Amino acid sequence: MTGLLVKNAYVIDPLSGVNGEIMDIAVRDGKIVEDVRSGAVVIDAGGCLTLPGGIDSHSHVCGTKVNFGRYMSPEDMRAGRTARKGAMHVTSGYSVPTTFGNSYRYSAMGYTTVLEGAMAPLEARHTHEEFTATPHQDMLANTLFDGNWSIMEAVRDKDMKRAAAVVAWTLAAVKGFAIKLTNPGGTEAWGWGEDVHSIRDEVPHFGVTPAEIIETMIQANELLNLPHSVHIHCNNLGVPGNYQTTLDTINLAPDLNKDRQSLYLTHVQFHSYGGSTWQDICSKSEDIARAVNARPQVAIDMGQIMFGRTTTMTADGPMEWKLYMLHHNKWSNHDVELETGSGIIPVYYGRKSLVNCVMWAIGLELALLTENPWQCMLATDNPNGAPFVKYPEIIALLMSRKLREYEMKVIDPRTEHFVPLFAIDRELDWYEIAVMTRAAQAKALGITRIGKGHLAPGAEADIAIYPLKPDELDPTVDYQQVMAGFAKTRYTIKRGRVVARDGEVIVEGANSTIWSRSDVPPEYDLNQDPEFVKKFEQYYTVRMRNYPVQDVYLPRGLCIRTEASL
Amino acid sequence: MRGILNTGRTIRQGSYVERKNSPAYREEAASLHMNQVDMLDLELEEGSHVRVRSDQGAVVMVARPADGLARGEVFVCLGPYANFLVNPETHGTGMPDFKTTPVTIEPTTEQVPTVREIMERYGGVGYED
């Protein structure tokens, strides 16, 4: 392969300590190299903003519940329909686009790696099938353990090592990337139509609490030396007054890892509510941000909402039921035996809804009040807060107080009394945005080691060149250009190959699926554990031998292998 | 006699579904299950041939008594014999009225066509393997 040379790039590469240098980037065989021979294809970036490929550390794009969101929403498919064109397949959908739709739109925005936020192990094969059909991003799957019977039994028995063994077995079986806890304990309770309401509530029948599950899993995660930390969707999502649960959860996190956080809290906007009813709901972003600022061992993502219609989907079945009771639109629920649950409902976030305005403000506040951008990532919990195509608008809002003021004039005027946003002057700079959209994600996910999120020699040549000239633009004023620029790269380069130009994907994709495998000593191999095998055959409805995801589902699998400290 | 034709799966139909040209399949798919009193009325015995007619045409089947069917209700497992009679109207839903076809039933001495013969009547060319 002849090389590629990106010249005159305005590079921000936070992980390499580069902040706005005009430089050339050489690429060979899909990797960044020191230099390339003459004869390389040359791309003149012309001083445009050049960043490592974008990484979404929490998005719902592939798998059973996402596809069910599509399945149940022909009205959503009416928007965003495009015909087959060049290398691009037909696409449909706005809030839950088809897999190719997601992939092309992410690619147009310069995103090259996406983590699917919730994969039920029993249905992992489905997620992997859709990963293959999302061809322009390397994909990773958070694997759900929130209602896992074997985990809860290990927690009850205070057997942290057994919990680790269950995680190791499951991740290896389903080719998952990291531990996800969605409303831990709550999804099991939902099997009976119930929920848990604090981290100290007991899960029916199992005699454990969410706090115990969380603490055990954080420890187990580090015993397995997994790249990412435990990734948690806290209990009580969307409930007024839930910030206390979130603070309680943050307080559970020990500092166990020098390279990254020990607990990743996702879509924290949905978990930062004060008040006690929908009438007096208010922002508690300051309390949350204060806790995050004081604890380097946690990282969060925003879970920003944006006004308009979207579809909510989560493994948090009971939450979706509550939301359905408010919206009365349509409601899907899908409980997964021995493991987890899920729910889906369409929603509309309106500027006329005070509650929605408060939610909108909280997301922004979290990003603006978290001092260290490495601790707060930009995400909408796509599509729950908004479809990811809204990211450029969010970037603009974070960079421009002027744009925020403009918005604050058109939302419900009472909002000001319930949120601190109106008093926040901070405007993020290009560097901070680069951190919050790729570098922090790579670090938080633990994938810098495989060359993600940076542009140093040896890194994967995932590069986004935006039609933005930081030297000539004032993002605090020119927010329209910022939005337009982040919406469509001039070039998106994936593993050294130009995959998208000016918003159009020009080649067939060939992504990788990144998964984790922790090698455990034989005595912790559950394949050899009679009790585990027996329970499996008794209570699951698939045979244990038919459960693991075969290698054929990961045509370009990329395994991060670790040695467990058991 | 007038009746309403209901269709559905049966385990025998399912068993022979990959051998649609076999006598066993024909026996099951061309069985018209009826209320016994209706059969008496028409002077039918088990195995008697009947001509079943709907607004789509008429096909010969074999009468069989069935428990659990009220008078005027007849049942044929899903397949080419039942579908000979089903109207393709879907009411804008894509789904025909497979369960509620008005039919008339009369005794006949005519033969029950094979699946192949039905398809030939549709304009096809029979394949013999």
Place this chain on the structure above:
Amino acid sequence: MRVILKTRPRAKPKIPIEAETIIPQNFLRKNDVRVYEGNKERKLEDLFYITIEGPAVSPDQVEVILTGDTGVIKRVGEYMNAGRIIVEGDIGMHCGNFMSAGEIIIRGNADSWLGREMRGGVIRCEGNAAHYCAAGYRGEKRGMRGGTVEVLGNAGDFAAEYLCGGDVLIHGNCGDLPAVEMRGGTLTIGGDCHRPCGNMTGGTCRIFGAAHQFLPTFRKNGSEEMEYAGKQHRMAVYRGDVANRGKGTVLIRT
């Protein structure tokens, strides 16, 4: 301006023509109007003899007349917002979908989804309308939201499904489940129908013929006099559907 579109003979006359481009505003300028015949994109003149008479400066001065074998032409008048379309014979599916203003007159029968999710304007069908007359889109919570649909003949099943606003008037009979999921607006049925107003949560449905298999989940709520077609009728009033929130009104001639 008058635009007369007369169909040309086609080799495969049963293949539907997708003609959402046939709306008055598209003839204002000499646009390159294209339609689909099956999976082939065609120029309008390949499928129609086109005659244009007189000028127009705004779409409301444009009248489009369709004649010939028009029964398989779909989406005529979709998203129309001004002007008039007259169909001399039958029209295919989706005529007047999402239209917001203007007028469509159909001298013959209309196929299914006439005026689907209509926002405003007037549709008058002098023959029969097939299924889902003045109804909604799959999965969408709101069907027709405004305007008027009048059918002089009969309508098929699911007439005015998800009706939210505007007036639907079927002078003949309706099929099964008219006004199912109805939320607002008014539906008037001059003739008979089956199982009207299932799961209704709002709006008013008036039935001047027989309502067969009326559902058990409506509560009788007095009676009133009402005029229809120049005659006074005694109407039984029902509220329902109580299987749902039950805020709709059904009036059935006694």
Place this chain on the structure above:
Amino acid sequence: MKIEDVVCTFCGCLCDDLVVEVENNRVISVENGCTLANEKFMGDHRLKSPIRREGNGWKALSYDDAIRETAEILLDADRPLLYGWSGTHGEAQSVGVHLAELLGAVIDNTSTVCHGPSIMAIQEVGHPGCTLGQVKNRADVIVYWGANPIDAHPRHMSRYTTYADGFFVKEAFKERKVIVVDVRKTESSAVADEFVKVERGGDYAILSALRAIVRGKRDLIPKQVAGVTREQLFRVADICINAKFGAIFFGLGLTMSPGKYKNIRNAIELTEELNRHTKFTISPMRGHWNVYGSNEVFTWITGYPYAVDFARGIAFYNPGETTSVDILKRGECDACLVVASDPGAHFPRACAEHLARIPTVQIDPHVNATTHLATLQIPVAVTGIDAEGTAYRMDGVPIRTRKLFDGTYPSDFDILGKIYEQVKEVKGS
């Protein structure tokens, strides 16, 4: 050779615990399977080679010729219909969808005459469901509505419901109540604790009445609704409300009866209403072993589970318009590719007649009714026997089917892939 944990590719239960013995590229015994599974695995009635209709007879032809002719037929058409798909693996379905988008075809699967109405209902009100193990481990009330599992899904009751012991239900047969609702007595209704016999076409009214009862409007219910007494309706409602975990399974008795998807919608809304009191789920009894897979694959590629029309380049969906029965009835399509299904047997007469009028190519292992209507048939391997690939169980659980031996037939994926390549060559990239 004995192979364990074999996946049965007959019905939507997708049982994966069969033990199959294979000798000389033939299955010689099946353990754990139902009658349907035994017939499927032991069956040995394959079409030997591709065949082509010539005048009033048939001639064998090579795979290469058959593939080329199929591509030509499809490329010549202005409104091709690609129908079937439920009897093959997901990988082949995926090629089929891409073929349809390339051709500007209509692609539809067998849901269209099965649970299509269930999908339409779900698109209106959603779907409170769960995996089958959730029912097995928890449910104390089971409702079969318009479904006859003993005939259509013979092991459904023993693996997942009536007779399946679970974690919270140790002795299922004693602890579970089973309600069957149907218009006729069936083998399944015979094992019910409560059989509700509904008048034909009365399901919608019954469901509305039950919803009203659950909402506390008992005073409004007349003495009888569609042939069911008020007392029985109250009793059924009470059983459901007092359940700890209830599960409704419904079949074609609801999807094919007058009102079609509105029946299902009403049943889903009843389920939702019951969730205000307790835990309740509802699930369609999907027929073909991988019909749900075809819905899944269609959905992630096109956004719609079935009946997708690419005529205008974009994907368009509208059951009643873009569904196979309607397209055939109206005589719209001018070529048809049938894959892994038998519309000749399972479509109304008028639709089958149109298939005989147009070039129809069938890709299927067996001689079936459609064979006689077709112009060309290409035999392929049977997924789950001599081909493998992904299937989705009726509850959405994906399972990889096994190849038990290397046969001589190409798979659906191979054949469709070659057709796709030839079409792509003509159409440009």
